[in-house]
Amino acid sequence: MAILQDILYKVRIRSVHGNLAVKVKALHIDSRKVAKGDVFIAIKGAAADGHQFIDSVAEKGAVAIICEEMPSTLKEGVTYVQVENSGAAAGFMAHNFYGQPSEKVKLVGVTGTNGKTTIATLLYKLFSGLGYKCGLLSTVQNHIGSEIVPATHTTPDAISLNALLKQMVEAGCTHVFMETSSHAIHQHRIAGLKYAGGLFSNITHDHLDYHKTFDEYIRVKKSFFDGLSSDAFAISNADDKRGPVMLQNTQAHKYYYSLRTMAEFKGKILENGLTGLVMTINDQEVHFRLIGEFNAYNLLAVYGAAICLGEDKFEVLRVLSELTGAEGRFDYIISVKDKVIGIVDYAHTPDALLNVLVTIKGLRKGHEQVITVVGCGGDRDKTKRPVMGEVACEHSDRVIFTSDNPRSEDPEQILRDMETGLNTAAKRKFIAIVDRKEAIKTAVNLAGPDDIVLIAGKGHEKYQEIKGVKHPFDDKQVLTEIFKLYER
Ligand SMILES: CC(=O)N[C@H]1[C@@H](OP(=O)(O)OP(=O)(O)OC[C@H]2O[C@@H](n3ccc(=O)[nH]c3=O)[C@H](O)[C@@H]2O)O[C@H](CO)[C@@H](O)[C@@H]1O[C@H](C)C(=O)N[C@@H](C)C(=O)N[C@H](CCC(=O)O)C(=O)O
Ligand SMILES: Nc1ncnc2c1ncn2[C@@H]1O[C@H](COP(=O)(O)OP(=O)(O)OP(=O)(O)O)[C@@H](O)[C@H]1O
Ligand SMILES: N[C@H](CCC[C@H](N)C(=O)O)C(=O)O
Ligand SMILES: [Mg+2]
Helix, strand or coil: EEEEHHHHCCCCCCEEEEECCEEEECCEEHHHCCCCCCCCCCCCCCCEEEEHHHHHHHCCCCEEEEEECCCCCCCCCEEEEECCHHHHHHHHHHHHHCCCCHCCEEEEEECCCCHHHHHHHHHHHHHHCCCCCCCCCCCCEECCCCEEECCCCCCHHHHHHHHHHHHHHHHHCCEEEEECCCHHCCCCCCCCCCCEEEEEEECCCCCCHCCCCHHHHHHHHHHHHCCCCCCEEEEEECCCCCCCHHHHCCCEEEEEEECCCCCCEEEEEEEECEEEEEEECCCCEEECCCHHHHHHHHHHHHHCCCCCCCCCHHHHHHHHCCCCCCCCCCCEEEEECCCCCCEEECCCCHHHHHHHHHHHHHHHHCCEEEEEEECCCCCCCCCCCHHHHHHHHHCCCCCECCCCEEEEHHHHHHHHHHHHCHHHHHCCEEEEECHHHHHHHHHHHCCCCCEEEEEEEECCCEEEECCCCCEEHHHHHHHHHHHHHCCC
């Protein structure tokens, strides 16, 4: 069993009251999970303050309490450790408690506004295809080798994260690919982790509800690269305005990928159609099954990471050329009757939506109409709503605004917020239908032969969250059913 003193390694401590040589059964950041012999780490959050629960966990038999502010009354027999930052303490302590699992694998982190899931999933599939046992931590799901562990977050909390990494080590995984969200970086969920490398995809408008300003969002993402060690690699997108800034202060070996300028990993698109991409990567011509320019970037990032991890470039390209993307990312089905192309995509930011629509435009052969079904999540960045409404209307022939996950908000109000971004021409193109299934049905109804229906925002999600209740809902399944309905 771990000893408190040992697992405090690297934690910045302000003061201690009590015995540090106590045995620790388990670590918790949630007071509700604490049992006798456990340690509770009190974190100040957005909705609650863990410090409020210190007395109650002491009563429940916690052996130690980690906090930023000492409580006014201290319970006899309980150790109190005052630290500079509880979030970071949770990261370091979890890493130590679970045997420093990140040191025993090659851990690669992927950060950026869009493309994290795609890049991490492609890396997982690539390295599995190359014969390695791998771990994956992603928005869609986590993997310990071929075993699937459901995901609750893009990047789990520090304790769940390190527990998963330990399971991966025990299962014999040699490589782990993880999405590293800006929330996770900011909350220090990743403190203590040793990364073999880091990847940057791009940065655009998102999560400003949380980070407040774009500069702060950039600073947080950059801090991930600042934290990499000198034996790690850092790969950035030279074509993104902020690509170079990300690597400005990192000690890691720096590399860039690009479609437009000189870079270590240089790509050129030769063909971009519904059957995939033909492109050169460092002068090697390859056909990929993935679609769209944005996937050319994702492929370059994946290729770069594989080379930095010491893989053979021909083997990498051979396996990569066979791969399909992540679930709900440009996932498409074609109706039997009218050959309507239905595309389900997780685009839930203005930039991702624009990318998908521009990609679709590039894939059209003639005068096929593009009909877009889109909404915006409730309790999330409100400023993206008018922009997403505008992007959808500007790049589609018809648009149906509908509910995404309204969460605690009024769904009608979210649709009205989206409308405020529309000019007179755009207003003629859209209708609002709150019920997502009805909206998808209407879009299919509006579609003629060969038209394209895009259903954006929810991708792989299997539910719709309305007023705290998660109702089963799967865009691809709904679309498939509706296509079948019209075939009768
Ligand atoms: C904004 C945000 O990131 N919130 C996360 C944060 O919640 P919070 O700061 O609001 O926590 P809180 O509820 O105020 O509680 C503070 C502390 O008191 C503890 N507590 C609370 C109640 C109690 O009775 N006892 C107790 O001990 C909590 O466990 C917590 O440690 O800490 C919680 C515990 O780890 C997370 O579950 C929660 O994620 C929420 C569900 C969330 O929606 N997060 C999203 C925004 C998120 O993190 N997304 C990113 C990526 C998004 C993307 O890629 O697009 C992700 O990495 O998934
Ligand atoms: N490199 C990219 N650049 C821009 N858009 C992309 C890129 N890769 C994927 N996309 C688009 O963005 C959407 C989200 O992609 P993905 O799920 O891979 O990103 P993510 O960073 O994991 O997102 P999240 O923060 O929600 O977890 C996709 O559905 C796709 O339309
Ligand atoms: N990880 C993101 C996903 C958003 C997906 C979209 N469908 C929504 O619900 O807003 C978040 O929680 O902000
Ligand atoms: Mg993701």
